[in-house]
Amino acid sequence: MSIYGALYSGVSGLSAQSNAMGMISDNIANVNTTGYKGVSARFSTLVAQSASETLYAPGGVRSAPLRNIDKQGQLQGTASATDLAVAGKGFFVVADRPGGVTGTQYLFTRAGSFRPNAAGDLVNAGGYYLQGWPITPGSTTPTSGSTFTGLETINVANLNGTARATTNLELALNLPSTVLPSEQTSDVAMEVNLNSAAVAGTTHDVVTTVNDPTGVAQTVTYRWTKLAAANQWTFEALAPAGGSVNNGGPTTVVFDPATGRPTSGFPPPDPLYSWNNGSTSTIDVGSYGNAITETAAASASTATQYNDQYLATVQVYDDLGNTHDMQLAFTKTAPNDWSMTVLNPTLNGATSGIVANLPRTIQFSGGVPSLINMPPITIDWSVGSTGATNSTIALDAGTVGSPDGIIQFSGNFILNSAEQDGVTFGNFRGVSVSEEGVVTALFDNGEQLDIAQIPLGMFPNPNGLEGRTGNAYSATAESGNFLLNRPKIGGAGLIASSSLEASNVDLAEEFTKMIVTQQAYSASSKIITTADEMLDELIRIAR
Structure with missing residues (x-):
């Protein structure tokens, strides 16, 4: 035996x-x-x-x-942002087919070499599709769960960036505490209403005073002349006394008969003045508010001059992503008192929007604001041809009593920063994955869009999982039931992007x-x- x-x-x-x-x-x-x-x-x-x-x-x-299975492999860095590794406990949830169709088998894996296929689905070397909770605006993703319901194949195709209109503008600048009246004029903001019933040859003059480069006050005249064609005028700057001006020729301005606003030709080219004392300067001609119009009857016209030191140009965006130049003109009205005028924005040199002309003031005490009155800027984009929706931009000039925005100290006018939150249209350029498993689409305009939350599968006994072809595992009675947790929550590890876990x-x-x-x-x-x-x-x- x-x-x-x-x-x-x-x-x-x-x-x-x-x-x-x-x-x-x-x-x-x-x-x-x-x-x-x-x-x-x-x-x-x-x-x-x-x-x-x-x-x-x-x-x-x-x-x-x-x-x-519970033994950690070494993490190795890669060049692909969709190569993912789990540092700690947990498994990626994958499916044998995309779309969550009937008969889909969900498995678990630590093999994170995911790449987008032709349809944009993230697939690893074993042919399994990465699953995640989709992130949509206004919704929240689960923190944990014990079911595959709600999971979708993560797809990075057809992700388009969007433009965003400017809704907030933060200003940080210094206004000089001492203003000299002899500073050179660089800009003239005009307000004029022309008579739509005027006969050809009718002229409408706007007269104002500007400072030449030597600080001498000069009288200038801007002339509007009615053309024979309906709703058309020419605009030109006339030569000052004892001097000359180069307009580049009179500019034809065409008005929309429905709105009475210019559709082309304004603002005109900047006139170059030669003054009677031999100095020369260029003065930009613009407008603010609903300032240039053609209606049934003419009305009084005005023009206000601004200096280089007190004019700030900022960029704002409409909701279609067009970039507009907008000038902010600061004028000292009394000791420690200033007003700010927002001039009409321009696009490619032409007026592109109408700014509501509201009083904006700021008072100072000890160099910092003691009173700020900065109502939002409302812009009517219908004057342009972009088709953008009208904008409202909140102005942040700082905090009363703090030097964190607009201040008034000795020295020059200095624009330190003009931060705004609008962006132009962006093209998709890739994705990133955070340690918390959030998949974010990246666009070349700086915008980011969270598209999915990757969960990690947790088991009481991961060594009891059953191996499957393609380096994946399925749950068994010995492994216990799974629980899906966000990375770094409930004992789940973190996700390392641009990394792979070695054998x-x-x-x-x-x-x-x-x-x-x-x-x-x-x-x-x-x-x-x-x-x-x-x-x-x-x-x-x-x-």
Whole structure:
């Protein structure tokens, strides 16, 4: 009985060691497989019940796989933002097909080498589709869950950037505490209403005073002349006394008969003046509010001059992403008192919007604001041809009593910053993934759009998972039920973007195990040959 038992024990040793060799071979073959978790052999005895205390019944040995799924592999950096690795506990949730159609099988993996396919779905090397909770404006994603409901395949195709209109404008500048009246005029803001019923040749003059480069006050005249064509006038600056002016020729201004506003030709080219004292200067002609109109009857006209030092040009955006230049003119009205006028914005040199002319004032005490009256800027974009929706821009001139916005100290007029929140249209340029698993689309205008939240699957016993082809796992009774958590919540690890988790196989250890397994296999085979010789001896006794 013992000889036969020894024979079968040797056979069980061959089976157990060959099974162990299979595990070692898989480990070595997958030493470069992303996220692969090594398998080791667990040996246990097979014990046969002995008939008496003086006899021994050999049983043998068996081996079973022990998966080291909970053993972290080394993280390796890559150049792709969609290469993902889990640092800590948890698994990516993947599906064998996109779209969540009937029959979809959900699995778990640590293999995060995801790449967009032709449809834009993120797929790893095993052909599995990355799943996540979609992020939509006005909605919230779950923190955790125990169901696949709500998961969708993460897709990075057809992501288009949008433009955003300016809604907030923050100003930080210094207004000089001492204003000299002899500063050179650089800008004239005009307000005029022309008579739509005027006959051809009718003129309408706007007269104002400006300062030449030497600080001398000069009288200038701007002339509007009615043309024979309906709703058309010419505009030109006339030569000052004792000097000359170069307009580049009179400019034809065309008015919209429905709105009475210019559709082309205004603002005109900047006139270049040669003054009677030999100095020269260029003065920009613009307007503010609904300042240039043509209606049934003419009305009084005005023009206000501004200096280089007190004129700030900022850029604002409409909701279609068009960039408009808008000038802010500051005028000192009394000691420590200033007013601000917002001139009409321009696009490509032409008036593109009408600003509501509201009083805006700021008072100072000790160089910092003591009173700020800055109502929002409302802009009517219908004067232009962009088709943009009208805008309302909140003005932030700082905090009363704090030097965090507009201030008044000695020195020059300095625009430190003009921050606004509008952006032009942006093209998609890639994605990023945060440690918390938020997938964000990036656009070349600086805009970012969160599109998905990646959850991590958690198990009470991850080593009890069942392996599947493609380096994925499915839940079993031994692993326990899964729980989906956001990364860094509930014990889940974090997600490392532009990284991959290497196999946790130690090649040197596997080769050592292979030698030991080979020797154990040879020893088991020797048991069989020795038992066979003993049986031969037993048979020869009977001859």
